[in-house]
Amino acid sequence: MKRLAILTSGGDCSGMNAVIRAAARTAIANDVEMIGYRKGFAGLLKNDYLELTSRAVSGVLQRGGTFLQSARSQEFRTAEGRRTALDNLLREKVDGLIVIGGDGSLNGARALDLLGFPVIGIPASIDNDIPYTDMALGVDTALNNIIYAVDCIKDTASSHDRAFIVEVMGRNSGYLASTSAIATGAEFAIVPEVEFDLTEMCHQLRRRYEEGRTNALIIMAEGAGHAQEVADSIKDCAGFETRVTVLGHYQRGGAPTVFDRLLGSRFGLKAVELLLSGTKGVMLGLSTTTLTTTLLEMVVKGGQKKLNNELVHMAGILGI
Ligand code: F6P
Numbered sequence: 383m384k385r386l387a388i389l390t391s392g393g394d395c396s397g398m399n400a401v402i403r404a405a406a407r408t409a410i411a412n413d414v415e416m417i418g419y420r421k422g423f424a425g426l427l428k429n430d431y432l433e434l435t436s437r438a439v440s441g442v443l444q445r446g447g448t449f450l451q452s453a454r455s456q457e458f459r460t461a462e463g464r465r466t467a468l469d470n471l472l473r474e475k476v477d478g479l480i481v482i483g484g485d486g487s488l489n490g491a492r493a494l495d496l497l498g499f500p501v502i503g504i505p506a507s508i509d510n511d512i513p514y515t516d517m518a519l520g521v522d523t524a525l526n527n528i529i530y531a532v533d534c535i536k537d538t539a540s541s542h543d544r545a546f547i548v549e550v551m552g553r554n555s556g557y558l559a560s561t562s563a564i565a566t567g568a569e570f571a572i573v574p575e576v577e578f579d580l581t582e583m584c585h586q587l588r589r590r591y592e593e594g595r596t597n598a599l600i601i602m603a604e605g606a607g608h609a610q611e612v613a614d615s616i617k618d619c620a621g622f623e624t625r626v627t628v629l630g631h632y633q634r635g636g637a638p639t640v641f642d643r644l645l646g647s648r649f650g651l652k653a654v655e656l657l658l659s660g661t662k663g664v665m666l667g668l669s670t671t672t673l674t675t676t677l678l679e680m681v682v683k684g685g686q687k688k689l690n691n692e693l694v695h696m697a698g699i700l701g702i
Contacts, residue, residue, distance in 0.1 A: 392487045398447070531627075536566065
């Protein structure tokens, strides 16, 4: 192999730059050229790329987001788009491609794999909903962002006898909500995977208020509904005044944590080593502390990763 390529696709997350840097430097160490497509599959379709020299990837490790930029490409979803992508790769004499992203991006990686092109997928999504990996890239940083914000909110909540409903991201997954609820000592976590009893929550909030507790915290996953609707339906029964904070895209940015810098670096290095050794059509993953590979075919068939019951159980017990 003489020339490899990398791209970041779908929603960005912290740690993507660490993968790009590690992959480029591992390629260079093996006398292989690395190029980076801008804006994911959209850049691949336009043949828009830059050479990733060692210098080009210096100073990016500590930066959130992705300096290659990212996008969700509709054109790449079509058979014609995928054919164009393959043609571009072959014309540029690219021997293998690393795709960093969430479920949609890994589906894209699988599409190229089906066309016979050597590809390695790297799971990156704050939602942590990708199967066959304990952790996706960016999750740890997002969780740290969330707990920082929620700790701040708790300070102001307790100064005013207020209940806050904090809506966090996660698409259809309750991972961010349940994990951050445990880590911030929230009273309730509302997640799409578990049916929620609003009346019971109201009773418990009322009891808490009457005991003279100064605040209450509810973390709600965006996939479980709208925080404002929950606030409206509890405002007359909870005792506490209610307020809503939607954390939004704040969660996705910021300097990656040590965990995401290390995981990204490990993923980047390993992805290049796998391609150079002839492995293709797999997604890297993390199982406890060990890197794993799973066929992309299995990953895309795996659907959304199930929420760990232990998290739900803990959030329920420790809350009240
Ligand atoms: O998949 C990552 C994610 O941040 C989800 O948690 C969220 O629902 C979605 O992306 C937001 O997408 P966009 O950045 O396109 O608004």
